[in-house]
Each structure stands twice: as structure tokens, then as C-alpha cells.
């Protein structure tokens with residue numbers, strides 16, 4: 236979340252203003268879809284932080300999960316497949332007083348959008364990115380995604396996936412994300428903490444969420460995760476130690492960690508970009524301050 240001094244639009248005390256709640260549009264997800272837990276967690280995190288809904292923008296790509304911005308009462312931008320982060324960055328640079336949250340799926344973020352994922356993290360743009368990782372393409376009815384496990388029989392891999400899956404947590408650590416967490420939509424209370432702390436964090440905050448697709452992924456189910464997940468917070472993990480974070484990110488099998496893997500501080504893109512020092516672009520005058528020399532050169 237941007238600190239309150241950076242808010243573009245001076246607002247009355249947050250509690251006096253409407254905070255994010257449910258919208259009039261009801262979720263269209265299959266009954267039991269993991270994404271219900273994620274939308275509930277984002278709503279609760281924003282309520283906890285009491286950020287007025289007019290200061291929040293949810294951005295998404297394409298996929299079942301990417302329908303999420305429709306279901307909350309903040310501003311929203313439902314974009315095109317894989318382009319969550321360029322849009323979210325553009326919104327931050329246009330008005331870095333806003334709280335910007337990117338949302339979407341594993342296919343959207345780690346397949347078609349993976350280049351943006353890496354570059355937004357190395358820039359440390361101050362936004363939060365929540366992925367609903369169901370290890371499948373849900374919207375297009377069950378093809379393999381970049382996080383599908385090897386051997387998984389899907390509509391696009393009838394003899395099983397033969398590619399090594401992407402590990403989003405390890406990729407985020409390697410790309411310079413300054414807050415890296417993993418949650419489970421079957422544990423909403425824990426997820427609210429991870430998302431709220433991510434929004435509070437100054438810099439790029441990544442929350443990868445195990446969010447089972449109950450219709451097309453019969454392997455990585457709620458039961459699969461309930462039997463395996465354990466919390467880093469209760470296992471002596473030190474989130475300031477990147478080597479420990481790396482080691483934990485490699486764990487996959489009978490025990491799978493969730494929680495905060497890593498957190499650090501470094502200057503954000505917005506702090507380093509001189510043009511933004513004069514305030515949000517949205518409030519800066521348009522046009523050139525001194526057009527003379529430019530006109531002399533080009534006309």
C-alpha cells in the first residue's frame with residue numbers, strides 16, 4: 236500500500252468512507268472453486284486495512300480467476316490474457332497514491348505473462364500480486380498449465396505432462412521480489428494475514444495461492460493440500476534469510492510450506508523514478524514545461 240502521504244486524492248479519515256465490499260455481481264465460479272476463498276480473503280484484508288474503496292484498483296487478465304475484480308466494489312480493470320502486471324504498473328505510475336492489486340491465474344501469470352512477472356519484480360514496483368494457482372487452465376476446460384505437475388493427465392496432455400513445472404515462489408525469489416508468500420484458499424484466516432501484510436509492504440508483494448479447481452484438477456484438490464501444507468511461521472523459518480527461503484521453496488511432496496518465505500526492503504521503482512518525485516502523474520500538468528528547445532530541434 237502506498238503510504239498515506241503519497242495519496243493523490245486527499246481523503247477524509249478512511250473509516251468515514253466506504254471500504255471495499257461485495258459488488259452487485261455474484262461470482263460465476265463453480266460451486267466449491269478455491270477462488271471463493273481468495274476473493275473473501277482480499278475483501279477481508281482491505282477491510283482490515285480500512286482503505287477507502289475509491290483508492291483501490293483490482294487488475295486482472297483472463298481466466299476463471301481473472302473474473303475476480305467484478306465481484307468486489309473497488310475500481311477494477313479486467314484486461315487481456317497475461318497482461319495483469321503491465322496494466323497494474325501503468326496505474327501505479329499514473330497515480331501512485333492508489334492501492335493496486337493484480338489478480339489472476341497460473342496460466343495467466345506464469346505462462347503467457349511470465350515475462351511481465353519477472354520484470355515487475357526486478358523493478359520492485361509497489362503493488363500486490365495475488366495468483367490463484369490451481370495448476371490447470373480452468374476457463375478453457377482443463378489443459379495443462381505451467382504449474383501442472385509432471386505426469387498429470389489433462390485435456391492437452393493425454394499421456395501426462397512431460398515438462399518440469401515452474402515454481403512461482405522460487406521464480407519470485409530469483410527475480411527480486413521483496414515480499415514472497417504462499418497461501419491456501421482452504422485457510423482463509425491465514426491468507427488474509429498474508430494478503431494484508433503484502434498490501435502493507437513497500438515494494439512488490441507476491442502471494443501465490445493454492446486455489447483448487449474442483450472441476451478440472453482431480454489431483455491437486457483441497458484434500459491434497461490439507462494433508463500436506465504446514466506453516467512456515469510455526470517451523471522456525473527466518474523470512475529475512477534468502478538462503479532459507481530458497482531451501483523452503485524447493486520443498487514439494489509429503490510436506491509443502493505455506494506462509495511468508497521472504498521479505499526485504501529496497502527502494503521501489505516509484506521512489507527511484509525522478510518524474511514521480513513531483514507527485515502522481517495524474518496530478519502533474521500535461522505538456523512540456525519548456526517546449527522551445529524541443530521545437531527548435533525538430534521543427
Ligand SMILES: Cc1ncc(C[n+]2csc(CCOP(=O)(O)OP(=O)(O)O)c2C)c(N)n1
Pocket residue numbers: 297298299300301316339340341342343344367369371372373374375380448
Ligand atoms: C492471447 C490469448 N491466448 C489464449 C487465450 C485462451 N485462454 C483464456 S483463459 C486461458 C488460461 C487460463 O488459465 P489460468 O490463468 O490458470 O486461469 P484459471 O482459469 O485456471 O483460473 C487461456 C489459455 C486467450 N484468452 N488469449
Ligand code: SF4
Pocket residue numbers: 263264265267268269270299300369373374447448449450451
Ligand atoms: S472451472 Fe475450475 S477454476 Fe474455473 S470456476 Fe470452475 S472450479 Fe473454478
Ligand SMILES: [Mg+2]
Pocket residue numbers: 298340341342367368369370371372373380
Ligand atoms: Mg489456472
